[in-house]
Amino acid sequence: MLWLVVMYLGSIAVMLLSAFWSVDGFTGKVVQSYSLANFAELFTNPLYGTVALRTLLIAVGVTVIDAVIALPLALYMAKVASPRVRIILVVAVTTPLWASYLVKAYAWRVLLAPNGPIDWVSGGNSPGYGLPATVITLAYLWLPYMIIPVFAGFDRVSDSLFEASFDLGAGAWRTLRSVALPLVFPAIAAGSIFTFSLTLGDYIAVGIVGGKTQMIANVIYGQLVTANDQPLAAALSLIPLAAIVLYLLAMRRTGALENV
Template sequence: MGHQVAGDQGMKARLGFLLGPPLLWLVVIYLGSIAVLLVSSFWTVNGFTGEVVPTFTLDNYATIFTDPLYGTVALRTLLVALGVTLIDAVVAFPMALYMAKVARPSRRALYLVAVTTPLWASYLVKAYAWRILVEPGGPIAAATGGYTPGFGLPATIMTLAYLWLPYMIIPVYAGFDRVPDSLFEASYDLGASTWRTIRNVAFPLVFPAIVAGSIFTFALSFGDYIAVGIVGGKTQLLANLIYGQLVTANNQPLAAALSVIPLVAVVLYLLAVRRTGALENV
């Protein structure tokens, strides 16, 4: 018994030694950068020289809360992130169900490759491909007899939903793959229809996987600004304002203060997800 305890302690010590550098990197680099971001959000900019002045002030947050532009854009960004997440969940659910439970096992690997292949393509290539699709006179207009969403909010939502869809399909597929086939067979034997089986058997068991995928789609949509600039036209999301303040206006403290909004939004989303208890069953 004593040798086993000593062996366990030695294993823990070796694991601690191996995990020490990654944890140190996480604390110093990642959490440290967030700390610098939070601190710099209370600084100001010299109006004459444009240099950052490390003097404590609440002016940046006062600007955010008093200027209606920031509130409008923040709300729009939140709705876009939730909309993209909902669209991806609706699309991913039947696709993952078919891949895991309907398709032949010999083809499942092929479908997984097809789903993950777009992740290897360049982000800009995919975004510009959607720009070509939605532009006036593009393929969508040719296929629908002249209708196209054009550049704007609908095109932004469509593009983001496409970009982040694999991040929803893979967790949901994994969730379906863990559900025993016997549960579906038992439901059918008891007289349940296909829709009732999906609603009462499959969905509750796969819900934690949907929640896990939603974390990716929500966070990635909330922080995206490149696709918005490509297909969004005059539409602005919060990340575009942050980029503008940082690069165009050269106001790093205000950009840092604006960056706190998505940070808080993602943290609140994670807390809400945790309260559902879904992550404990992933």
């Protein structure tokens, strides 16, 4: 609790405080005088709104893609696969987590490169670098964080519920839709917390495969490192912070936080 309050919440409080500061245009030093100029810049500059909306859509898209892939795979792992195959699949899903983030991101850069492997296999239809490449790479990077909780959710569903549904005349799709999915939905929501929040704060993968695409974290990094405008970077950081807090409040009603 001390670590959470002092190190985490304390740093956020300092960041919020510095968002009201300004930068001296001549010396470049931070001036600790309070104003709303940074927040006015957020609402009046259309660039920030466009980048923020793009980031939210990418985060939602990555979450939906990972959920669509994770559901059938997790169902097969939990209810269909033999114990031996299940172990193999669990290892296959978790092993990428041991690999370096940068190695995986640069591997996708090689795959998506012009005249690269995907371009050669698809007959010149590789998406190249840009927004689609960013979504593909992020969906791959965070997929294990969706599969693991959904697999655990399916594993907790008793087989007797499936048998009872079949005995009452429901088919496989009806059983999945009416019995399994409502019980597994909190686990899906738990996985979505990881995929959504990790995508929202990512700035490395988009820099590697995104081409000219920018996300909100890239803009924050640029203001902090390139433009040396710490107060504006702090104000921009409140956008993903607010989005994550609102998302967590929405997921709290689903019981997802109990599955994290």
